[in-house]
Amino acid sequence: MSSSKPQPILSTFDIVSLIVGTVVGAGLFKTPALVASALGSPHWIMLAWAIGGLASLIGALCYAELATAYPNVGGEYFFLHQAFGRSVAFLYAWARASVIVTGSIAGLAIAMGDYLAPLFPLLPHGPTVLALSAVLALTGLNSLGIHLAKNVQNFFLWLELVAVAVVLVAGYLAHPSASAVVVSPTQPLFQGLGFAMIFVLLTYGGWNEAAYLSAEARDGRRGVVKGLLLGIGVVTALYLVINFAYLWGLGAAGVAHADAPAASLFAAAFGGKAGALLSIIIAFSCMKSVNATIFLGARSNFAVGKDWHLFAWLGHWDAVGAPRRAMWIQAIIAAALILFAAWTRHGFEAVVEFTAPVFWFFIVLMALSVLVLRARGGARAGAFRVPLYPLTPLLFLAMASWLLYSSVSYTGVGALVGVVFLALGLIPLALERWWFGAKDPAASHTP
Secondary structure, three states: OOOOOOOOOEOHHHHHHHHHHHHOOHHHHOHHHHHHHHHOOHHHHHHHHHHHHHHHHHHHHHHHHHHHHOOOOOOHHHHHHHHHOHHHHHHHHHHHHHHHHHHHHHHHHHHHHHHHHHHOOOOOOHHHHHHHHHHHHHHHHHOOOHHHHHHHHHHHHHHHHHHHHHHHHHHHHHOOOOOOOOOOOOOOHHHHHHHHHHHHHHHHOOHHHHHHHOOOEOOHHHHHHHHHHHHHHHHHHHHHHHHHHHHHHHHHHHHHOOOOHHHHHHHHHHOHHHHHHHHHHHHHHHHHHHHHHHHHHHHHHHHHHHHOHHHHHHOOOEOOOEOHHHHHHHHHHHHHHHHHHHHHOOHHHHHHHHHHHHHHHHHHHHHHHHHHHHHHHOOOOOOOOOOOOOHHHHHHHHHHHHHHHHHHHHOOHHHHHHHHHHHHOHHHHHHHHHHHOOOOOOOOOOO
16 A cells, blocks of 8 residues: 555635535536425525525534544544444445445536537537546546645636626526516425425535545644535525525526526526526536545545455555545446436436435434434544534434435435445445454554
């Protein structure tokens, strides 16, 4: 293995950029219509997005305690190891490698390919080819080192802010006299709010990836906490601003009845020829999220390589500041999922169904780990302490449990496929114990 290891070189801005890059993606251009149709009133719609930011903040406070008490490049993998043992931690890392992270990369790349393909009409199998090209190109970029990868991510963030400004301009230009019209909600308020929050919180998903930066934050524990809280704040502000632009330009009824609110807004503001501009904006947003997910996702694979004999070849951190082997394994699996999704002909939906239930199951365990670790030994000296304990982690647990239930209820066969892939992780787990016993090669002290 390489003697190189993660270095504390990420600034707070870098961490915020990675959080925004991971969270804000294609979902923001799809979800608002579902939320608007469920709630009807602009005030309730904006309140739902604000509640989503508050709920994410509650989760971020819990993660801030874990990340500062147990700073480790393995992030959630390491937290679960401390709370529930190495077998549960391995199954989570297996799920990230085979379902969660690779599924997210594939889904975002597919969405990007769908939006860009009309601009390349002569390209055979355009969406699939573009999705595969993005994953391979951005993995190659990240494998060149952390400095280049984080600079590209910061550049993507500035492009995102420009894109938000363009959406605001579109909302101003499209503003009709009917923008205050309230659409009749499709269900009673309480039920509609519950339905809307499922999609709002799914759209906020991804902030938890900041846990993998706890060993690379330049300002140490303080940098992780600042990055998490500022990142959630920026994401919430972006979501509120963009949804305000949708409502101002189209009205609640217009947003609710639009298959693609952003497309309807741009058509109203700039005319029918604005489709290409919108496609480019959404494609860059997806690429930003793919790049951030590639950057963060491979770190749990690296941690597994340090802790498990069978996967020791993944525990290699190159001198340029990147776990290259872990990244390329991640890219190969994501590429396979893209090809699988192309075969199903319902690519984005299939990938969401594949990943959501497994993802929320382990988030439930993460919420429990805050309670378990605090009860076992208290918060470590110098660590951030989650306020209003135990109310805050209990709220986080309730939110995650509800989303686990909802994701199972609203997904189809794809969810079963994800569970099967998770179960397959029992095979290497059994092989490890058979060949090497229970001995941990690194005693889970990954840096």
